Amino acid sequence: AQSVTQLDSQVPVFEEAPVELRCNYSSSVSVYLFWYVQYPNQGLQLLLKYLSGSTLVKGINGFEAEFNKSQTSFHLRKPSVHISDTAEYFCAVSKFNDYKLSFGAGTTVTVRA
């Protein structure tokens, strides 16, 4: 089975500063990787996903993530955050030919002015 570790539970950041959220996974087979965001009092929505091809994936709202197979990582970045990026972010993984997702514990990002 695959597992997902989000290395930071809380990330405070000032507005317009860059942010990086770290995600590592373990799996004995090839995987697909996802980042989801949950704004306060809402469900989850997809930020971006890696299925194959270029290891740098661009998503919505200026976010991007880089797949590093040797490091088994899929870190999420944004060069300049806004107050509206305050949310909880979840990394998730699924294996080939499987539509089930395994989620990390989540990282809460709080953006301050």
Place this chain on the structure above:
Amino acid sequence: DVKVTQSSRYLVKRTGEKVFLECVQDMDHENMFWYRQDPGLGLRLIYFSYDVKMKEKGDIPEGYSVSREKKERFSLILESASTNQTSMYLCASSTGTGVGGEIDTQYFGPGTRLTVL
């Protein structure tokens, strides 16, 4: 736009009650999922369904059952609610079968916050 709706945003029940959580999706998706979300644990899969009347256990099925009589509706049932089932419950749906390595995005509902007293 894909829409996944859940019957209640907030629900308060008593220990021992039978609880039904309903989820409806409007995009003709084959797959539907129930998760519970707890602080520090992320989302954990309770049950999923890949077709009408088909279901499979997820990682934490104990104390729960599900029903899928129609493609668009997936119900989670707590046969006898207990305080340790107080949680946020999220429903999701997706299309695709995973065959050939393809996987489609899961779309989530807004969640139901269940409190069991």
